[in-house]
Amino acid sequence: xxxxxxxxxxxxxxxxxxxxxxxxxxxxxxxxxxxxxxxxxxxxxxxxxxxxxxxxxxxxxxxxxxxxxxxxxxxxxxxxxxxxxxxxxxxxxxxxxxxxxxxxxxxxxxxxxxxxxxxxxxxxxxxxxxxxxxxxxxxxxxxxxxxxxxxxxxxx
Amino acid sequence: xxxxxxxxxxxxxxxxxxxxxxxxxxxxxxxxxxxxxxxxxxxxxxxxxxxxxxxxxxxxxxxxxxxxxxxxxxxxxxxxxxxxxxxxxxxxxxxxxxxxxxxxxxxxxxxxxxxxxxxxxxxxxxxxxxxxxxxxxxxxxxxxxxxxxxxxxxxx
Numbered sequence: 424x425x426x427x428x429x430x431x432x433x434x435x436x437x438x439x440x441x442x443x444x445x446x447x448x449x450x451x452x453x454x455x456x457x458x459x460x461x462x463x464x465x466x467x468x469x470x471x472x473x474x475x476x477x478x479x480x481x482x483x484x485x486x487x488x489x490x491x492x493x494x495x496x497x498x499x500x501x502x503x504x505x506x507x508x509x510x511x512x513x514x515x516x517x518x519x520x521x522x523x524x525x526x527x528x529x530x531x532x533x534x535x536x537x538x539x540x541x542x543x544x545x546x547x548x549x550x551x552x553x554x555x556x557x558x559x560x561x562x563x564x565x566x567x568x569x570x571x572x573x574x575x576x577x578x579x
Numbered sequence: 580x581x582x583x584x585x586x587x588x589x590x591x592x593x594x595x596x597x598x599x600x601x602x603x604x605x606x607x608x609x610x611x612x613x614x615x616x617x618x619x620x621x622x623x624x625x626x627x628x629x630x631x632x633x634x635x636x637x638x639x640x641x642x643x644x645x646x647x648x649x650x651x652x653x654x655x656x657x658x659x660x661x662x663x664x665x666x667x668x669x670x671x672x673x674x675x676x677x678x679x680x681x682x683x684x685x686x687x688x689x690x691x692x693x694x695x696x697x698x699x700x701x702x703x704x705x706x707x708x709x710x711x712x713x714x715x716x717x718x719x720x721x722x723x724x725x726x727x728x729x730x731x732x733x734x735x
Contacts, residue, residue, distance in 0.1 A: 430716045437722035447735065448722035468733040471642045473649065473671040474635050486627045493629065502719050504711065507700060508667025513709060514696045515629040515664060521704075521711040524719030533723050534734060540670045544663060544700055548677075553669060555660065555677040560586045563658050563680030566593035566604035567689050577624040578690060579603065 429454055429500040430524055432462070437477065437502045440464035447535065451477035451501040453485045453494065453518070460497060461485035477501060478509035482516045492579055493517045503530050506537040507544050515579070585610055585656040586680055588618070593633065593658045596620035603691065607633035607657040609641040609650065609674070616653060617641035633657060634665035638672045648735055649673045659686050662693040663700050671735070 429452050436450030446465035453460045463481025467473055478501055485494055495517045503525040505513060513521060531538040548555035570576060585608050592606030602621035609616045619637025623629055634657055641650055654676040660683045661669060669677060687694040704711035726732060 426714055427716050430714050431718045434716065434718040434722055438718075438725060441722055441726060441729070444731075444733075446733075448726040450722070467648050467671070467735050471646055471648045472639055473642060473735070474630065474639060474668045479630050483628055483630060486629060490627055492623050492627045500714075502722055504704065506667055506671075507663050508671060509664075510700060511662055511664025511667060511696055512630045514692065514699065515623070515662075518709060521709060522714045523704075523711055524713070524715050525723055526713070529723060533726055536670065540667055541700070543670065544666060544697070548660065548679075553674060553677060555679055557660075557680070557682070558582055558586050558656075558678045559680050560583050560590065562587045562590040562594075566590055566597055566606070566658055567681055567685060569594060570597060570604040570689055573597070575600075577600075577602075579623050579629070 424457060426500070426522060429459075430502070430522060432459075433477075433500045434502045434524065436462055436464045440466075445469045446475070448533075449477040449501070449503050451481040451499055453481045453497050453499050455494075455497045460494075461488060474508065476506065476509050477503075478505050479512050482512050482518075486516065495519065498522065503527075504537070506530075506535075507540050580613060582656070582678060585615075586658070586678060588615070589633075589656045590658045590680065592618055592620045596622075601625045602631070604689075605633040605657070605659050607637040607655055609637045609653050609655050611650075611653045616650075617644060630664065632662065632665050633659075634661050635668050638668050638674075642672065651675065654678065659683075660693070662686075662691075663696050
């Protein structure tokens, strides 16, 4: 199947699920070669899960199906440029290519924060609109030190 | 309870769950006033979910418990600076403050990609190591147009 077919499927999911009350107008499809591995759509408001974006739900489902935490031989098609959360998820899942249609600027025009969050990420953590404050305690360095020493750790 | 107590709890979760084989050495606690709303820890490798970072799991659990998709009166304590995925999730959940101990640079030193992903996010989408390719199709603009017209949409 062509890239256009996969993108139209992502858009069709976005439309159908949004009209059904699932959440925002976002759909995604994960593809390996010619096979559709998973389909995702925005479920934020219907499931009370702010992380349930189309890309994240598609990644979770693909990993569950393939019994892996990495999707290195897969591509993702999404009807909107991934927000920073979804882009991060795509990096952790090690997808190969991202195909997107609408941009973060177009998402901002219909009321979504994607572009705003992209701008915030580049700022100094302490000066963002959600300030990140460093707080080192007696116990906070221990997990990292023990990770280094763990003989049977599963890297990701 | 003091901020130090919450941070030590995040670190204790990170240590306990990592030693138990759940995933990487990361824990998080979400707090509202004096109440601990939820606790999260990394579960990437044990659940085959690359999105199951400590902050994401804590946010999902807090939202499920409070039956909301926004946590505007809550703070998050995490033993490591949130990666871009988790930072995006924190923005979508509208948390108030982030308290963190180890930095993205320290995470890189023990083998995690947080700092790398922060650098990738600032690049032009087409030139990143996971290239993002724009692909507009006949149907790709429709979901956004229909969202604008939807009379009963739930914004987030």
